[in-house]
Amino acid sequence: MSSFDSPLREALASAVRNGPVEPFEAGVREQDMWLRSQVAAPPRLLPGESPDGQALEAREVMVLEPHDVPTGPAATVGPGPLVCPMDLRGRSAAALVGFLGEAEIPLRSAVLSLPVEKARVRASAVVGELAGKAVHVLSSTWTVPLPWFVLVDPTERRLVASSDGTRKRVSWRAPMADARRRVARAHSVARESLGEEGPTKILRETGRWLERFHPHSAVELDYGGLVQMMSDSDLMADTSAEDVHAIVDAMESGDAGEVGERYEALRDFWSEFAAHERYN
Structure with a gap:
């Protein structure tokens, strides 16, 4: 919390005092905010803004305590609370x-309540506010x-499963210092093995993103709503994190066979879920 500037810190x-968003509810809360923005009179272009397009006070925030983040001797997390604004308006x-361009x-x-070019200008201005x-x-x-x-x-x-067993959540948490170190190493290895594009570019951009945060903060990787499409057998078979780390190790040691086998396993696992984009 202390790393935020006023007046955002006070908001x-x-x-947090009014009640942070529970991780299980984050996706539902985002959908609810968007639907409310569309049924308002007049409709809002973006959730989290007033009728005249101004940003509303930040109310959607998720919270972690430092003891909820696994740490080793070389990483410090906190003091708490660790707060994550959902940034729904900017996102x-x-x-x-991106939608208007594609x-x-x-x-x-059909989906816009105002002329396309006006929507593009307003959305681009909000994106511009995020710069830096x-x-x-x-x-x-x-x-x-x-x-990732x-x-x-x-x-x-x-x-983790919800109390009624209807929802599941898959996630990892890491201290920021550890996440930065891992990304830096993977980027160096990928650049030597693959060049500057593809996975190397994603790692470079991810590393730059992590540098924007306080070094004693934490990062969480969460499957979000995607996990609801996964069966128990899918979750048992999911070794994605292990496979990606093994690929980095194999690239560093020059073991092309291991890289190929692990990548094929990842492709087979994730292709089923990626195909839903075409279905939709």
Whole structure:
């Protein structure tokens, strides 16, 4: 909390006092905020903003305590609370800019409540407000970018079910110092083995993102709603974090056979879920 500047720090402290978003509820809360923005009169272009397009006070925040993050002797986490603003307005604006650049004209016209170019200008302005700031949540649809697994210790996977057993959550948590160290090593190895593009580029961008945060903060990798598409047998068979770390080790030692076998296993596991993007 102490790493945030005023007035955001006070807004986040108020949000924490009023009750942070539970991890199981984060996806549902985002959907609810978006739906409320669309049924408002007049409709808002983005969730988390007033009718005139101004940002509302930050109310959506997730919280961790330092003791919830596995640490070793070389990493410090805290003091708590560790707070993560969900940044829904900015993330929605970035997604909207991407949608407007890729969607067909009839689809763009059907989903917008104002002219396309006006929506593009307003969303781009919100994205511009993020420049130089730390976006606290990065997300991906239908699959997890494989380079993200290097941030975490494979042995620290957490599988938790809701009290009624209807929802599951898969996540890893790591001290920021450990995550930065792992990404830096993987980036160096990938650059030597693969060049500057592909996974190397993702690792470079991820490392730069991590540098925006306080060195005593933490990072969490979470499957989000994707885990609801996974059966118990899928979760038992999921060795993604182990495979990615083994690939980095194998690239460093020059073991091309190990790299190929591990990558094939990852491709087979994740291709089923990635295919849903085409179905949708």
